[in-house]
Amino acid sequence: MKKKAKTLSLVALTLLLATSLAHAQLGSSTGTTTVTVVVGAEAALTVAATPNLTSTGTNFSSYTGTTNLTYFIRTTASGGSGSLTLKVTTDFNCAAGGPCVATPPTTGDALSYTCTVANPGNNGTATPCTGSQTASTTASTGVATFGADARSLFAGNSASTSWTLTNDPKYKTGSYSAVVTFTISAS
Protein backbone atom coordinates (compact mmCIF):
# COMPACT_ATOMS: atom_id res chain seq x y z
CA MET A 1 0.00 0.00 0.00
CA LYS A 2 2.83 2.38 0.80
CA LYS A 3 4.50 1.63 -2.56
CA LYS A 4 1.27 2.40 -4.42
CA ALA A 5 0.95 5.66 -2.47
CA LYS A 6 4.47 6.70 -3.44
CA THR A 7 3.76 5.81 -7.08
CA LEU A 8 0.65 7.97 -7.09
CA SER A 9 2.56 10.93 -5.61
CA LEU A 10 5.35 10.68 -8.15
CA VAL A 11 2.87 10.45 -10.99
CA ALA A 12 1.14 13.59 -9.70
CA LEU A 13 4.45 15.41 -9.44
CA THR A 14 5.40 14.38 -12.97
CA LEU A 15 2.10 15.70 -14.27
CA LEU A 16 2.68 19.03 -12.54
CA LEU A 17 6.17 19.38 -14.01
CA ALA A 18 4.99 18.37 -17.46
CA THR A 19 2.42 21.15 -17.36
CA SER A 20 5.06 23.79 -16.53
CA LEU A 21 7.37 22.50 -19.25
CA ALA A 22 4.56 22.70 -21.79
CA HIS A 23 3.98 26.40 -20.89
CA ALA A 24 7.69 27.20 -21.45
CA GLN A 25 7.53 25.84 -25.04
CA LEU A 26 5.34 28.80 -26.21
CA GLY A 27 8.55 30.84 -26.79
CA SER A 28 11.33 29.96 -29.16
CA SER A 29 15.09 30.22 -29.20
CA THR A 30 14.95 31.75 -32.69
CA GLY A 31 12.59 34.07 -34.53
CA THR A 32 12.55 35.20 -38.15
CA THR A 33 11.38 38.48 -39.62
CA THR A 34 10.94 39.33 -43.28
CA VAL A 35 12.33 42.78 -44.01
CA THR A 36 10.68 44.36 -47.05
CA VAL A 37 11.50 47.60 -48.86
CA VAL A 38 9.70 49.11 -51.85
CA VAL A 39 12.17 51.09 -53.95
CA GLY A 40 10.37 53.81 -55.88
CA ALA A 41 11.15 56.53 -58.38
CA GLU A 42 12.94 59.45 -56.79
CA ALA A 43 14.88 62.57 -57.77
CA ALA A 44 16.91 65.29 -56.11
CA LEU A 45 19.45 67.92 -57.06
CA THR A 46 21.91 70.40 -55.66
CA VAL A 47 22.66 73.73 -57.30
CA ALA A 48 26.05 75.38 -57.05
CA ALA A 49 26.23 79.12 -56.59
CA THR A 50 26.24 80.95 -59.91
CA PRO A 51 29.06 83.37 -60.51
CA ASN A 52 28.08 86.85 -61.59
CA LEU A 53 27.25 87.12 -65.29
CA THR A 54 30.05 88.98 -67.02
CA SER A 55 30.60 90.58 -70.37
CA THR A 56 33.86 90.08 -72.18
CA GLY A 57 35.07 92.49 -74.80
CA THR A 58 33.89 96.06 -75.19
CA ASN A 59 31.19 96.05 -77.89
CA PHE A 60 28.18 95.39 -75.63
CA SER A 61 28.84 91.67 -75.75
CA SER A 62 26.23 89.67 -73.90
CA TYR A 63 26.69 88.84 -70.26
CA THR A 64 27.43 85.16 -69.75
CA GLY A 65 27.80 82.70 -66.88
CA THR A 66 27.22 79.06 -65.95
CA THR A 67 25.20 77.33 -63.27
CA ASN A 68 26.44 73.87 -62.32
CA LEU A 69 24.08 71.25 -60.97
CA THR A 70 24.40 67.78 -59.45
CA TYR A 71 21.38 65.58 -59.93
CA PHE A 72 20.30 62.30 -58.32
CA ILE A 73 17.63 60.28 -60.05
CA ARG A 74 15.93 56.90 -60.20
CA THR A 75 13.09 56.44 -62.68
CA THR A 76 10.76 53.46 -62.81
CA ALA A 77 12.39 50.49 -64.46
CA SER A 78 9.59 50.02 -66.96
CA GLY A 79 7.84 53.03 -68.48
CA GLY A 80 9.41 55.61 -66.18
CA SER A 81 10.76 59.05 -67.02
CA GLY A 82 12.19 62.19 -65.45
CA SER A 83 12.70 65.85 -66.17
CA LEU A 84 14.84 68.78 -65.05
CA THR A 85 13.38 72.25 -65.63
CA LEU A 86 13.92 75.84 -64.54
CA LYS A 87 11.87 78.95 -64.07
CA VAL A 88 12.66 82.53 -63.11
CA THR A 89 10.78 82.79 -59.84
CA THR A 90 12.02 86.26 -58.96
CA ASP A 91 12.70 88.65 -61.82
CA PHE A 92 15.36 91.34 -61.98
CA ASN A 93 14.28 94.63 -60.45
CA CYS A 94 12.54 95.73 -63.62
CA ALA A 95 11.50 99.10 -62.24
CA ALA A 96 15.12 100.00 -61.63
CA GLY A 97 15.79 100.31 -65.36
CA GLY A 98 17.97 97.25 -65.74
CA PRO A 99 17.28 93.90 -67.39
CA CYS A 100 13.83 92.40 -67.04
CA VAL A 101 12.77 88.88 -67.95
CA ALA A 102 9.01 89.40 -67.89
CA THR A 103 8.97 92.67 -69.89
CA PRO A 104 12.26 93.14 -71.75
CA PRO A 105 13.21 96.81 -72.04
CA THR A 106 13.88 96.32 -75.74
CA THR A 107 12.33 93.66 -77.95
CA GLY A 108 14.80 90.89 -78.24
CA ASP A 109 16.35 91.39 -74.81
CA ALA A 110 16.30 88.03 -73.09
CA LEU A 111 17.84 85.80 -70.49
CA SER A 112 18.54 82.60 -72.43
CA TYR A 113 20.51 79.43 -71.77
CA THR A 114 21.87 76.24 -73.26
CA CYS A 115 22.14 72.91 -71.40
CA THR A 116 24.53 70.06 -70.80
CA VAL A 117 23.77 66.89 -68.84
CA ALA A 118 25.79 63.74 -68.18
CA ASN A 119 24.09 60.37 -68.50
CA PRO A 120 23.04 58.81 -65.18
CA GLY A 121 26.10 56.99 -63.93
CA ASN A 122 24.43 53.66 -63.09
CA ASN A 123 22.03 53.25 -65.96
CA GLY A 124 19.89 55.02 -68.50
CA THR A 125 20.02 58.13 -70.59
CA ALA A 126 19.68 61.88 -70.11
CA THR A 127 18.94 64.27 -72.95
CA PRO A 128 19.80 67.97 -72.63
CA CYS A 129 17.60 70.75 -73.95
CA THR A 130 18.16 71.43 -77.64
CA GLY A 131 19.68 74.73 -78.67
CA SER A 132 19.09 78.03 -76.88
CA GLN A 133 16.12 78.31 -74.53
CA THR A 134 14.57 81.53 -73.25
CA ALA A 135 14.01 81.69 -69.51
CA SER A 136 10.54 82.71 -68.41
CA THR A 137 8.81 84.01 -65.31
CA THR A 138 5.51 82.41 -66.29
CA ALA A 139 6.44 78.87 -67.34
CA SER A 140 9.06 76.24 -66.61
CA THR A 141 11.43 75.52 -69.44
CA GLY A 142 13.40 72.35 -70.04
CA VAL A 143 16.96 71.57 -69.05
CA ALA A 144 17.05 67.76 -69.43
CA THR A 145 14.85 64.70 -69.75
CA PHE A 146 15.48 61.16 -68.51
CA GLY A 147 14.32 57.82 -69.80
CA ALA A 148 13.06 54.67 -68.08
CA ASP A 149 15.29 52.97 -65.50
CA ALA A 150 17.56 56.01 -65.27
CA ARG A 151 19.77 55.62 -62.19
CA SER A 152 22.40 58.12 -61.19
CA LEU A 153 25.51 57.56 -59.15
CA PHE A 154 25.17 57.64 -55.38
CA ALA A 155 27.33 60.80 -55.54
CA GLY A 156 25.14 62.24 -58.28
CA ASN A 157 25.80 63.20 -61.89
CA SER A 158 26.43 66.61 -63.42
CA ALA A 159 24.35 69.02 -65.44
CA SER A 160 24.75 72.72 -66.25
CA THR A 161 23.05 75.72 -67.82
CA SER A 162 25.10 78.36 -69.62
CA TRP A 163 23.42 81.77 -69.41
CA THR A 164 23.34 84.58 -71.88
CA LEU A 165 21.81 87.98 -71.03
CA THR A 166 21.48 90.61 -73.70
CA ASN A 167 23.75 93.59 -72.96
CA ASP A 168 21.28 96.32 -73.91
CA PRO A 169 22.74 99.84 -73.71
CA LYS A 170 19.28 100.83 -72.40
CA TYR A 171 20.09 99.18 -69.07
CA LYS A 172 20.96 101.69 -66.40
CA THR A 173 24.20 100.95 -64.59
CA GLY A 174 23.81 99.02 -61.34
CA SER A 175 23.65 95.57 -59.80
CA TYR A 176 20.68 93.39 -60.68
CA SER A 177 19.69 89.92 -59.48
CA ALA A 178 17.07 87.34 -60.40
CA VAL A 179 16.25 83.98 -58.82
CA VAL A 180 16.04 80.87 -60.96
CA THR A 181 14.41 77.77 -59.50
CA PHE A 182 15.42 74.35 -60.84
CA THR A 183 13.03 71.43 -60.44
CA ILE A 184 13.74 67.74 -60.97
CA SER A 185 11.12 65.02 -60.99
CA ALA A 186 10.94 61.28 -61.64
CA SER A 187 8.22 58.77 -62.17
Next chain:
Amino acid sequence: MRLAPVMAGLALLLAPVCSRAQTTLGTQTLYLNLSAAGLLYGFPNSITLTKTGTVFNSYTGILQIQYKARTSSGGSGTITVEATTDFPCASGGPCIATPPTAGDALTYTCSGATLGSNCSGTQTVSTTASTNVVSIGASACTGGGSPCSTADPNTVNVSFALTNDPKYKTGSYSATLTFTISAT
Protein backbone atom coordinates in the same frame (compact mmCIF):
# COMPACT_ATOMS: atom_id res chain seq x y z
CA MET B 1 -22.80 -18.47 -5.30
CA ARG B 2 -20.21 -17.88 -8.07
CA LEU B 3 -20.82 -14.23 -7.66
CA ALA B 4 -19.65 -14.21 -4.06
CA PRO B 5 -15.97 -14.94 -4.77
CA VAL B 6 -15.96 -12.25 -7.44
CA MET B 7 -17.44 -9.76 -5.05
CA ALA B 8 -14.97 -10.81 -2.38
CA GLY B 9 -12.08 -10.32 -4.80
CA LEU B 10 -13.41 -6.94 -5.82
CA ALA B 11 -13.74 -5.94 -2.20
CA LEU B 12 -10.11 -6.96 -1.60
CA LEU B 13 -9.00 -4.81 -4.54
CA LEU B 14 -10.99 -1.83 -3.39
CA ALA B 15 -9.95 -2.17 0.22
CA PRO B 16 -6.36 -0.95 -0.32
CA VAL B 17 -7.71 2.17 -2.05
CA CYS B 18 -10.01 2.93 0.81
CA SER B 19 -7.39 2.14 3.42
CA ARG B 20 -4.70 4.20 1.51
CA ALA B 21 -6.73 7.36 1.97
CA GLN B 22 -6.34 6.92 5.66
CA THR B 23 -2.53 6.35 5.76
CA THR B 24 0.15 8.90 6.48
CA LEU B 25 2.97 8.29 3.98
CA GLY B 26 5.65 10.45 5.49
CA THR B 27 7.61 13.31 3.89
CA GLN B 28 9.62 13.65 0.72
CA THR B 29 12.13 16.29 -0.26
CA LEU B 30 11.72 17.68 -3.77
CA TYR B 31 14.77 18.85 -5.69
CA LEU B 32 14.48 21.13 -8.73
CA ASN B 33 17.39 22.13 -10.94
CA LEU B 34 16.60 25.31 -12.85
CA SER B 35 18.72 25.55 -15.96
CA ALA B 36 19.69 28.66 -17.83
CA ALA B 37 17.18 29.44 -20.56
CA GLY B 38 16.28 32.08 -23.10
CA LEU B 39 13.23 32.35 -25.34
CA LEU B 40 11.79 34.86 -27.79
CA TYR B 41 8.09 35.69 -27.56
CA GLY B 42 5.50 37.50 -29.63
CA PHE B 43 7.90 37.81 -32.52
CA PRO B 44 6.75 40.07 -35.39
CA ASN B 45 7.17 38.13 -38.61
CA SER B 46 7.54 41.13 -40.92
CA ILE B 47 8.70 44.72 -41.09
CA THR B 48 8.50 47.18 -43.99
CA LEU B 49 11.16 49.84 -44.28
CA THR B 50 9.90 53.20 -45.50
CA LYS B 51 11.43 56.47 -46.55
CA THR B 52 10.65 59.94 -45.30
CA GLY B 53 11.84 63.17 -46.84
CA THR B 54 12.82 63.70 -50.45
CA VAL B 55 16.55 63.56 -50.87
CA PHE B 56 17.27 59.82 -51.13
CA ASN B 57 16.98 59.44 -47.37
CA SER B 58 17.55 55.95 -46.00
CA TYR B 59 14.67 53.52 -45.63
CA THR B 60 13.93 52.93 -41.94
CA GLY B 61 11.78 50.83 -39.65
CA ILE B 62 11.59 49.68 -36.03
CA LEU B 63 11.08 46.17 -34.64
CA GLN B 64 10.30 45.36 -31.00
CA ILE B 65 11.44 41.97 -29.72
CA GLN B 66 10.04 40.29 -26.61
CA TYR B 67 12.18 37.84 -24.71
CA LYS B 68 12.63 36.00 -21.44
CA ALA B 69 15.92 34.76 -20.04
CA ARG B 70 17.51 33.16 -17.04
CA THR B 71 21.29 32.95 -16.72
CA SER B 72 23.34 31.05 -14.19
CA SER B 73 25.58 32.64 -11.59
CA GLY B 74 28.60 32.37 -13.86
CA GLY B 75 26.75 32.48 -17.13
CA SER B 76 25.57 34.96 -19.74
CA GLY B 77 23.08 35.38 -22.54
CA THR B 78 22.80 37.01 -25.93
CA ILE B 79 20.32 37.94 -28.58
CA THR B 80 21.85 38.12 -32.04
CA VAL B 81 20.63 38.68 -35.59
CA GLU B 82 21.78 37.43 -38.96
CA ALA B 83 20.41 37.82 -42.47
CA THR B 84 19.65 34.21 -43.34
CA THR B 85 18.16 35.14 -46.69
CA ASP B 86 19.52 38.14 -48.56
CA PHE B 87 17.59 40.48 -50.83
CA PRO B 88 17.46 39.12 -54.38
CA CYS B 89 20.74 40.72 -55.35
CA ALA B 90 20.50 39.72 -58.99
CA SER B 91 17.37 41.86 -59.34
CA GLY B 92 19.32 45.12 -59.09
CA GLY B 93 18.01 46.23 -55.75
CA PRO B 94 19.69 46.26 -52.33
CA CYS B 95 22.07 43.46 -51.43
CA ILE B 96 23.59 42.74 -48.04
CA ALA B 97 26.33 40.35 -49.08
CA THR B 98 27.61 42.40 -52.02
CA PRO B 99 26.37 46.01 -51.76
CA PRO B 100 25.77 47.59 -55.17
CA THR B 101 27.80 50.63 -54.12
CA ALA B 102 30.52 50.67 -51.46
CA GLY B 103 28.89 51.97 -48.32
CA ASP B 104 25.41 50.59 -49.01
CA ALA B 105 24.29 48.63 -45.97
CA LEU B 106 21.42 47.38 -43.87
CA THR B 107 22.28 48.66 -40.40
CA TYR B 108 20.57 48.82 -37.04
CA THR B 109 20.74 50.39 -33.62
CA CYS B 110 19.29 49.00 -30.42
CA SER B 111 17.52 50.69 -27.54
CA GLY B 112 15.46 50.12 -24.44
CA ALA B 113 16.53 46.60 -23.42
CA THR B 114 14.71 45.79 -20.17
CA LEU B 115 17.04 42.90 -19.31
CA GLY B 116 20.74 43.04 -20.16
CA SER B 117 22.47 45.67 -22.30
CA ASN B 118 21.38 46.49 -25.84
CA CYS B 119 23.95 46.88 -28.59
CA SER B 120 25.79 50.17 -28.68
CA GLY B 121 26.14 52.28 -31.81
CA THR B 122 25.33 51.29 -35.37
CA GLN B 123 25.62 47.65 -36.30
CA THR B 124 25.75 46.26 -39.84
CA VAL B 125 23.61 43.24 -40.65
CA SER B 126 25.59 40.39 -42.16
CA THR B 127 24.73 37.26 -44.11
CA THR B 128 27.83 35.47 -42.82
CA ALA B 129 27.87 36.21 -39.11
CA SER B 130 25.49 36.95 -36.28
CA THR B 131 25.69 40.41 -34.80
CA ASN B 132 24.79 41.48 -31.31
CA VAL B 133 21.45 42.89 -30.21
CA VAL B 134 21.38 42.28 -26.44
CA SER B 135 24.00 41.03 -23.99
CA ILE B 136 22.77 39.51 -20.73
CA GLY B 137 24.99 39.13 -17.70
CA ALA B 138 25.21 36.46 -15.02
CA SER B 139 22.37 35.69 -12.63
CA ALA B 140 19.86 37.52 -14.76
CA CYS B 141 16.21 36.60 -14.85
CA THR B 142 12.88 37.83 -16.22
CA GLY B 143 9.96 39.08 -14.21
CA GLY B 144 8.92 39.32 -10.59
CA GLY B 145 11.08 42.24 -9.63
CA SER B 146 14.42 42.24 -7.84
CA PRO B 147 16.64 40.32 -8.25
CA CYS B 148 14.91 39.70 -11.58
CA SER B 149 13.60 42.30 -13.99
CA THR B 150 10.30 44.02 -13.39
CA ALA B 151 9.28 43.65 -16.99
CA ASP B 152 7.86 40.33 -18.11
CA PRO B 153 8.47 39.66 -20.92
CA ASN B 154 11.51 41.81 -21.54
CA THR B 155 11.69 43.95 -24.65
CA VAL B 156 14.27 45.63 -26.84
CA ASN B 157 13.76 47.94 -29.84
CA VAL B 158 15.79 47.43 -33.01
CA SER B 159 15.82 50.35 -35.49
CA PHE B 160 16.83 49.41 -39.02
CA ALA B 161 18.17 51.67 -41.78
CA LEU B 162 18.83 50.71 -45.40
CA THR B 163 20.88 52.98 -47.66
CA ASN B 164 18.73 54.52 -50.40
CA ASP B 165 21.14 54.15 -53.33
CA PRO B 166 19.91 55.59 -56.65
CA LYS B 167 21.53 52.53 -58.21
CA TYR B 168 18.69 50.30 -56.90
CA LYS B 169 16.16 49.46 -59.58
CA THR B 170 12.59 50.25 -58.66
CA GLY B 171 10.69 47.30 -57.18
CA SER B 172 9.89 45.44 -53.96
CA TYR B 173 12.67 43.53 -52.23
CA SER B 174 12.68 41.30 -49.15
CA ALA B 175 15.28 39.67 -46.93
CA THR B 176 14.92 37.34 -43.94
CA LEU B 177 16.49 38.12 -40.59
CA THR B 178 16.84 35.42 -37.95
CA PHE B 179 17.11 36.44 -34.31
CA THR B 180 18.60 33.93 -31.88
CA ILE B 181 18.58 33.98 -28.09
CA SER B 182 20.90 31.87 -25.98
CA ALA B 183 21.68 31.63 -22.28
CA THR B 184 24.14 29.76 -20.11
